[in-house]
Amino acid sequence: MFLEGKVKKYNVERGFGFIQLDNKQQDIFFHITDFPKAAGEPKVGERLKFLMVEDKGKFKAVNIVRLDLKRSDLVNPFIQKEKNQNVIVPNNPPVSKKGITFTIVGLVIIAVLMGLVFQKYQSYQQSQRLKAAQLIEEQKRIIAEQRKAVGELPEIKRSEKTENALKASAMPAVIHTQQSTISQTQFSCDGRQHCSQMRSYEEAVFFLRNCPNTKMDGDNDGIPCENDSRW
Template sequence: MQKGILKRWMDDKGYGFITPADGSDDVFFHISSLKDAIRRPVERDIVYFDVIIDLTGQKRAVGVTIEGTKSVFTERKLVKPAPVAPRKNALKPQPHKARAYRHRNSSYRSIFSTIVIVALVVGFAVDKFKSREIAISRPSTVSEISYQVTEQPEIQAATKFTCEGKTRCTQMNSCEEAMFYLNNCPGSVTDGDNDGRPCEDQWCGH
């Protein structure tokens, strides 16, 4: 890299000529070859540059910098931050594993909550089904018992008695006979109050 002085500068046209410090011929300088500067060049600036020969055979200055006007941004690039020594036994952050662990815990909690809710719903449904089963079965059981209680004497009575034209309590010999005539024989007048029990004063009142 060479050092020189900007001898002539035509700012409106964006070019000028540099006189090298070694006394060689002037070198053409275009504004497009200026780098790392915070202002435009002016005559008498001390500059640093490299020289190339362009296609016309003319010397041309490239990579031109102006002394004392180096960009602060370029200087900052050259400053390397001091390395920080890692602490011993320092735990390395593992954000992905932490997120995966939290997600897994959240999934487990969601599955457990779902199982609990399903178990409660099933238990409630089973209780309701059993209650309904009991409610349905009870009337039939009671009706069967009442049927057995009411029907059995009639069957037994039917085997002992026959309709022989008796219609009044004075003609009966027992409560069973009075019940038989009331339930099986027409014309019976043994149940005056129509409560289903005949001859209450004579036979079925005790």
Template sequence: MFTEGKIKSYITERGFGFISIQGESKDLFFHIKDFPNKSVEPKIGENLKFRIVEDNGKLKADQIVRLDLKQNTADLEAHPQQSSYRNNSASPRFHERSPKGRIFTIVGLIIIAVLAMLVYYKYQDYRQAQQLKAQQLMQQQAQIVEQQRKALGDLPDRVLSEQGQRHLDNTSSQSLRAEVINGAENTQAQVTTSQFKCDGRIHCSQMRSYEEAVFFLRNCPGTQMDGNNDGEPCERQFRR
């Protein structure tokens, strides 16, 4: 059987208090652990409904129902519009701040987009600069190779440095040219020797070509074709 009463006293530090019951001279003990809602501290004068039980030979309140809290809950359920009005009372501030927050968000996105575009353009400029530098280096190398070819003449390609990193030694190039010239002269001499032979002719009138006269002058004894002894036979005849 439930009994009703009011909180007469409550000690927060110790978590217990006493309930006064109408028509009873002695107050009833209660503990906070027997309250259904411990998050809300009991208040003096609060109306309660409870059962009286015995604990270790002493009477105390058990199965406590907080009538005032229950009444407040019922009032909120009966007047939901009033509650919603209270909740919406703070909404104007929120709505006032909302446009500003949107503006800041939009500005931030614009700044990020601009920075991204700047970084992209700088990267493109860097790539173009690198490509241009590579093209200039290739052109310089090609010019160096071309200058080497012009300076050295028709030498084998393996002698030239395609990258313009090495230059031929002057002495080597000169000796190579000398070998080529000597080889040409030796070849010409061999060809001349095979064409002409000493057969007793000694005068320019007997010569059919300047090369033949040179052969007879250099290889055959007793020739009379170099009057000034300059090594050039039959100069008038062959207009030398």
């Protein structure tokens, strides 16, 4: 048999409450698991219809029906939430024709400004090249005027004494070159190392300067066989 009453207390954190029966002082315990899930949590003062059963020596309410709710309130709030989540709301509203026009005009202005900047840069480069060419021509003109003002320089002639001194200073080098050429054609390194093996002073000089491992210059002064009495 169904009984009627209203919610007297409800503990949201612990999930249970009590129902006050009509015309009776006794309160009936109920748990949220036995409460209809539609329309959210129980409300104090809300009228209910239920069955009373015994559980472990105590009475509690089951098969609870909420009498104060309208039919529209009986819709499962979780289903309603899911429907709301499925509704797709566009993030970006459609762009108006006015906005498109402004965008196109802005792009055109940017392109024009870039063209003007490029033309200005080309003009600057051309002016710099022209200045460089003018500077080169000005330098050539100044050099030509300087040469014209100075004139041709007279040829410097050496005196006879200077010519003889130059020839005399050049003679030892020529003689040394000739001697070196003659020595290179007459002598060759054949493994001899000592002064006693040399046939002439020139041959000793050639061996000392051109052949390895010679033992003819004890004091390392560049003069071979200084103690040889043959020369």
